[in-house]
Amino acid sequence: MRVPFGVTLAAALALLGAGPARGGLTAEVFRLDNGMTFLIVPRPELTTVSAGWVAAVGSAAESPGETGLAHFLEHALFHGTATLGTRDAGAERPLLAEEDALRETLAAGADPAAAARLAKVMAALSALAVPNELDSQYARVGATDLNAFTSEDFTATLVRVPPDRLESWFWLESDRLGGPVLRHFEAEREVIRAERRQRRAADRQLEPLEAAIAASWRGHPYRWPVMGLEEDLDGLTRPAAQRFFERWYRPPRLTAVLVGPVDRRGVESLARRYFGRLPRGAAVSPPVAPEPAPGERRTAISWRGRPTIHLEHRTVPFADPDSVGLELLAGVINSRFGTFQGRWQAGGPAQAVRANYFPRRLGGSFVVELEAFAVADFDELEEAWDREVEHFVQDGVAPTELERVRKQLRLDGYRRLEDPYRLTAELLMAAGRGDWRRVFDGPEATQGFTSADLRRLARRYLGSERRLIARWLPSGAP
Amino acid sequence: MRGAWILAGAVLLGWSAAAAGPQIPRRPEELRPAPVPFALPRAEAHRHALPKGASLFVVSDDAFPVVRLTLLLPTGLGALAPAERAAARLAARALVAGGSESLPGAAFDDAASRIAARFEAQAEDDAWRLSVGVLAEDFGPAVDLLFQLVQSPAYPEAVLSGAFDGLTQSARRAAGDAESRLDRAIRQRVEPLGDPRVEEAEAPAAVSRDALFRWHRQAFGRSALQRAVFAVSGAVTAEQALTQLEPRLAAADPAPESGPVVAPAREVAPGLFVIDLPTVREAWIGIGHPAAEGVDPLAAQVADFALGGSFTGRLNSRLREREQLAYYASSELPLRPRALGAHRVSFRTAPAAAARALQAALEELAVWSQTKPTASEWDSLRQGFLGSVAARIESPARRAEAFARGRLMAFPGPRFGELEQALRTLRPDAVPSAARLLAPPARRVVVIVGPWREIASGAGAAGIDLAQLAGPVTLLP
Numbered sequence: 004m005r006v007p008f009g010v011t012l013a014a015a016l017a018l019l020g021a022g023p024a025r026g027g028l029t030a031e032v033f034r035l036d037n038g039m040t041f042l043i044v045p046r047p048e049l050t051t052v053s054a055g056w057v058a059a060v061g062s063a064a065e066s067p068g069e070t071g072l073a074h075f076l077e078h079a080l081f082h083g084t085a086t087l088g089t090r091d092a093g094a095e096r097p098l099l100a101e102e103d104a105l106r107e108t109l110a111a112g113a114d115p116a117a118a119a120r121l122a123k124v125m126a127a128l129s130a131l132a133v134p135n136e137l138d139s140q141y142a143r144v145g146a147t148d149l150n151a152f153t154s155e156d157f158t159a160t161l162v163r164v165p166p167d168r169l170e171s172w173f174w175l176e177s178d179r180l181g182g183p184v185l186r187h188f189e190a191e192r193e194v195i196r197a198e199r200r201q202r203r204a205a206d207r208q209l210e211p212l213e214a215a216i217a218a219s220w221r222g223h224p225y226r227w228p229v230m231g232l233e234e235d236l237d238g239l240t241r242p243a244a245q246r247f248f249e250r251w252y253r254p255p256r257l258t259a260v261l262v263g264p265v266d267r268r269g270v271e272s273l274a275r276r277y278f279g280r281l282p283r284g285a286a287v288s289p290p291v292a293p294e295p296a297p298g299e300r301r302t303a304i305s306w307r308g309r310p311t312i313h314l315e316h317r318t319v320p321f322a323d324p325d326s327v328g329l330e331l332l333a334g335v336i337n338s339r340f341g342t343f344q345g346r347w348q349a350g351g352p353a354q355a356v357r358a359n360y361f362p363r364r365l366g367g368s369f370v371v372e373l374e375a376f377a378v379a380d381f382d383e384l385e386e387a388w389d390r391e392v393e394h395f396v397q398d399g400v401a402p403t404e405l406e407r408v409r410k411q412l413r414l415d416g417y418r419r420l421e422d423p424y425r426l427t428a429e430l431l432m433a434a435g436r437g438d439w440r441r442v443f444d445g446p447e448a449t450q451g452f453t454s455a456d457l458r459r460l461a462r463r464y465l466g467s468e469r470r471l472i473a474r475w476l477p478s479g480a481p
Numbered sequence: 482m483r484g485a486w487i488l489a490g491a492v493l494l495g496w497s498a499a500a501a502g503p504q505i506p507r508r509p510e511e512l513r514p515a516p517v518p519f520a521l522p523r524a525e526a527h528r529h530a531l532p533k534g535a536s537l538f539v540v541s542d543d544a545f546p547v548v549r550l551t552l553l554l555p556t557g558l559g560a561l562a563p564a565e566r567a568a569a570r571l572a573a574r575a576l577v578a579g580g581s582e583s584l585p586g587a588a589f590d591d592a593a594s595r596i597a598a599r600f601e602a603q604a605e606d607d608a609w610r611l612s613v614g615v616l617a618e619d620f621g622p623a624v625d626l627l628f629q630l631v632q633s634p635a636y637p638e639a640v641l642s643g644a645f646d647g648l649t650q651s652a653r654r655a656a657g658d659a660e661s662r663l664d665r666a667i668r669q670r671v672e673p674l675g676d677p678r679v680e681e682a683e684a685p686a687a688v689s690r691d692a693l694f695r696w697h698r699q700a701f702g703r704s705a706l707q708r709a710v711f712a713v714s715g716a717v718t719a720e721q722a723l724t725q726l727e728p729r730l731a732a733a734d735p736a737p738e739s740g741p742v743v744a745p746a747r748e749v750a751p752g753l754f755v756i757d758l759p760t761v762r763e764a765w766i767g768i769g770h771p772a773a774e775g776v777d778p779l780a781a782q783v784a785d786f787a788l789g790g791s792f793t794g795r796l797n798s799r800l801r802e803r804e805q806l807a808y809y810a811s812s813e814l815p816l817r818p819r820a821l822g823a824h825r826v827s828f829r830t831a832p833a834a835a836a837r838a839l840q841a842a843l844e845e846l847a848v849w850s851q852t853k854p855t856a857s858e859w860d861s862l863r864q865g866f867l868g869s870v871a872a873r874i875e876s877p878a879r880r881a882e883a884f885a886r887g888r889l890m891a892f893p894g895p896r897f898g899e900l901e902q903a904l905r906t907l908r909p910d911a912v913p914s915a916a917r918l919l920a921p922p923a924r925r926v927v928v929i930v931g932p933w934r935e936i937a938s939g940a941g942a943a944g945i946d947l948a949q950l951a952g953p954v955t956l957l958p
Contacts, residue, residue, distance in 0.1 A: 028544045028545070046544065048542070049875060050520070050521060050522070050871045050875065051868065051871050051872060051875060053875075086507070086508060087509075134798070134802050134803065135793060135798055135802050138792050138793045139793055139861070140509050141793075142791065142793040142861045142864070142865045143510075143857070143860065143861040143864065143865075144864060145864030145865055145867055145868035146865075146868060147791065147865065147868040147869045147871075147872045148872055149792060163868065163871070163872045163875070165864075165868060165871070167514045167515065168514055170512050170514060171509055171512060171514075174505070174506075174509045174512060175509060178509075190802075190805050193805035194801060194805050194808060197805070197806075197807060197808040197829075197830070197831070198808045200762060200763055200831065201763065201808050201829055203762065204659075204761065204762045204763045204829075276503075276505065277505065338594075339590065339594065340590075340591060340594050407594055407595060407597070410596070410597040410616065411594070411597040413597070413616060414547060414597045414599065414614065414615065414616050417545040417546060417547045417616075418545075418547055418614055420544075420545055421542075421544075421545060421547065421715070421876050421877065421878060422875060422876035422879070423875055423876065424872070424875065425876075
């Protein structure tokens with residue numbers, strides 16, 4: 004039976020006002036008393052509601068030795084609560100505690116008696132479990148595409164729900180945010196192992212990229228991969244994941260997003276009733292990230308690909324206005340009719356040059372990849388690239404070329420938002436990085452950047468002061 | 482305060498009744514949803530007739546200032562003679578890059594780039610597809626450029642040679658890629674298009690520029706274009722789309738009456754086929770069955786959804802949730818012109834666990850074809866299936882194109898807005914009945930791609946005889 008908590012949660016909601024609108028879309032935002040933010044994009048013409056929440060905490064909040072915990076928790080949060088996922092929460096609770104204690108004992112050394120007892124405990128837990136109940140509850144009401152993802156800065160989950168079953172989303176998500184039970188922890192470790200193996204097999208760039216990021220972000224929590232270091236995976240425990248959840252998954256760090264045939268009044272009422280129950284919790288300082296030491300770093304990495312120079316420049320946080328300009332600068336470098344590609348494609352010193360901007364909450368990466376004809380060309384290629392940047396800082400970009408890139412970015416930006424589920428994901432990610440408004444502003448925001456602005460950005464960010472030069476050598480190259 | 486919360490999290494002390502409003506039910510099943518109309522759209526409501534027989538589907542949505550136009554032709558690879566397939570594939574690579582007579586090669590690219598128009602062409606199994614995405618303000622010029630490609634392509638020699646190289650390189654890449662090898666090996670055995678003799682005849686270098694123009698005239702000629710189906714979506718009205726398209730099609734000849742080409746059924750040699758890739762770190766497993774005949778299309782789709790169409794499908798529940806053998810396991814049942822396609826299951830696993838995972842998947846296939854869902858499973862299935870269809874067509878571009886494809890292919894069974902009613906008449910025993918027809922063991926082809934030594938040794942350690950499990954083992958080159 005539910006026992007009233009005894010804390011009166013004021014029903015009043017702090018109205019934060021309507022968000023920016025583009026092309027007929029409106030975004031409305033309100034905040035509950037406990038600090039949880041709701042963002043609503045009403046789209047009455049749709050047949051489903053895409054709904055999700057993001058916790059502004061990711062792998063950057065982990066400590067060395069327990070890397071991968073945020074991602075592990077993302078998985079573990081699918082295994083129920085005291086209500087879902089079990090036949091008897093009361094019988095299960097002491098067994099889970101005993102499992103944790105036995106595993107701690109076994110981690111210290113072999114203990115046949117503990118191992119035998121653990122097998123019995125696991126069998127008893129298995130008999131009490133109702134596997135996959137969160138997914139089943141969603142499937143029962145016709146919800147689809149339940150998914151979750153973790154980054155350095157955030158952990159998010161989203162799903163598509165039929166509009167008449169929207170209350171199920173409020174029930175299920177407030178239930179798991181209110182008190183998840185991290186069952187099947189060992190089984191989930193195996194699933195994560197399979198995920199790691201699958202990702203590595205599918206993407207040959209992953210290992211050299213992780214090595215480059217580790218070198219570029221030395222001393223900073225961005226230096227380890229979101230999925231964690233291989234050597235840390237075995238050491239992650241349920242109590243550690245529980246502590247991580249309790250510390251970080253507090254309403255002030257949570258933002259919910261709903262896109263579809265919803266109205267603000269209805270959502271507010273449900274939000275108040277369900278998520279309003281979550282206590283605000285103690286204030287937690289955001290992860291402290293030291294600024295990586297300035298200076299140029301170098302590394303060489305072997306990989307299964309062509310000889311490539313990977314230049315990684317550390318840049319500004321996502322919410323910084325320069326972040327938009329850096330995306331535009333990457334577009335200028337990649338533009339097929341632009342000055343960069345024109346000079347580098349027609350008999351230039353590289354087979355290909357590509358730029359990418361990766362925004363993050365605490366600091367972005369501007370990456371340039373120079374694909375060489377041969378490893379022997381690396382020195383010459385580096386010098387040629389530095390000269391190219393100097394030219395750009397001096398001359399900038401022609402207005403027609405800039406206009407062309409801006410237009411392309413507008414198109415690409417809007418096309419990313421066309422699918423309501425994708426729009427929800429974009430809003431969750433941007434909220435997790437610190438500024439959801441960027442989603443709607445983004446496609447038009449590059450209009451404000453001139454050639455002079457881009458010259459300034461190139462001078463400031465593409466120099467050698469804050470960059471890593473990683474030489475990716477084909478396996479077997481000297 | 483946080484200490485208090487920890488206790489609350491454990492024993493649910495924190496779950497007070499709502500501060501305002503009705504009491505929160507103890508379990509989600511107790512929720513009583515208010516009826517909100519949930520209806521999938523009907524394709525016909527979005528259809529507009531174009532001159533002389535062509536069709537246009539428009540899904541207007543002014544949320545963002547973008548428009549997409551897609552042209553689908555019934556000249557998919559399955560509808561072509563082997564010699565024409567290479568031309569169709571080459572055309573898909575060379576049409577956009579080659580530009581038009583008045584704007585050849587880079588000049589076309591330049592013109593498209595000025596209006597940020599993104600053109601894409603694909604030779605698919607069932608359709609040949611050309612599309613353009615553009616900002617709404619540039620819709621007219623983008624349609625101009627698209628029809629230049631259609632009516633007067635350039636196919637310059639330099640672009641063709643680049644396209645030859647591109648096709649050759651992607652074939653080489655596919656030869657070393659486990660996923661592509663699995664796909665090809667399964668298709669060769671259960672899909673009509675997978676015949677290896679056909680692939681030999683498809684060598685792109687055998688296609689001359691003249692042959693390419695002949696193919697293009699045949700595909701896009703004055704009468705052929707009338708069999709095209711157009712899809713337009715985004716910040717555009719039906720009137721605006723018709724204004725752009727009608728005059729361009731008015732001059733064409735009427736099309737002869739014809740439906741989509743139906744691929745022939747084929748005989749299958751069942752068994753287990755292995756492609757040994759010693760350096761690959763995973764085992765890729767596919768279980769295929771050739772297209773079933775005489776099966777109710779809707780029952781077959783719901784049955785496939787039950788098996789592996791979602792995260793809660795039986796395969797994923799078994800392989801991932803219960804046994805942690807795979808990160809994800811799924812099944813698919815493509816729709817082909819007037820027919821269902823070949824049914825397929827696929828998943829990846831650690832090589833040493835491949836035999837165990839295959840055994841578990843085959844057991845699930847057996848259960849699937851023998852037991853009907855319980856009443857509650859059946860409700861979930863129907864709701865989930867309907868939800869998955871809604872999800873697939875939620876974006877305007879996908880919706881318009883799905884409607885267009887439905888028209889072009891004459892897919893079997895009820896579609897979109899007809900589904901809810903049709904699902905009401907379906908019974909739970911339709912699932913095992915359809916499953917038996919979709920995946921008969923006697924016509925089963927299993928393909929494993931990965932490091933064979935590790936896979937075989939894992940099978941030995943688990944006491945599994947792969948030949949007994951999946952049929953005679955054939956090592957493929």
